[in-house]
Amino acid sequence: MESLKKGDLVLVHAYKHNGTLYRSWEHSIVLENDEDNLILVNEEVIVTELNGRKWKTSEPAIWFFSKKDWYNVICMFKQWGINYYCNMASPHIVEENTIKYIDYDLDVKVFNDNSFRILDLKDFNRNRIAWSYSSEIIEKIWSQIEVLKERIKEQDGIFSHSKVKEYWNQYEKELKPASKKVDKE
Template identity: 65%
Template sequence: MKSKTGDLVLVHAYKHSGKLYRSWEKVSVFEETEDYLILINEEVLITEVNGRKWKTNEPAIWFFYKQGWYNIICMFKERGINYYCNLASPYIFEEGTVKYIDYDLDFKVFNDYSYKILDLKEFNRNRMAWNYSVEIVDKVWECVDEIKKMIKERAKPFNHEYTSDIWEQYQNLKNKN
């Protein structure tokens, strides 16, 4: 079943072991197509596997892909737009919940498009502990290169104008309701 703009959904991130490790409540659907899903985070409650709960600090747009092995969060901070990219399985949507497997590696991309790759030790530790297949490891590294290229080329969604335009469209929809 396809979601509609304004629907509230859950997001569940799993580890390769199959265990849920983080969930987001009441994330708003902005747009769903055959290829991607765009969600809006505004003061979303996040629950960690250890029970710790916290709310998102800034509004954000979250892009999920049906084929891409990553999802990208565009955060609107005081100093501009930053991006956080999770290397992860393509998402599935079932029973009002967006689900994906997190493969540990992350990109933190700053407003000036400089970036850091995070959690390499965690990736290597989990790769061994949970026996990631050669195909998964290759896919993750292929996506690292793909994301670097997207950042360099300012490809969507790593494009401030594009993400700002989506945010403006969302605000206009919200103000009409």
């Protein structure tokens, strides 16, 4: 496995269980890489969809990839506060400067007030049948949703607005070009 370091530019590829690349992000910046997490910054990142459509992220974000959990979390700085988008996904791997993971359809959207909603249950049910998700994968995903719910309730770690702002401030001080600095206080 490659060792990514602070400031590296990376691609992120999300695959479906059948091996299809369905979304990619260009030029995410490595903020931190330790034994527990890989943390990226997305700012005006180009996203390419399976159908070839491209779009640019509209708000800055901190993206957490746990090295043991079956989810990754995008913390998006919106005008009215921080929202979190939790992708239920396999732990990531790194190959050729590309972070790769399997997206397992279910998502948890967390709002600035820490209320949340589980999304894409129909996609999950359709794909678990079509692609024969094992019972171990299904159990893992649902158990990880329970972990996420508890972390959200406790405002633990990445679900602490102040902690996410600390990461953003670290990025601004250490990596962001002077011409792009934006206050996230």
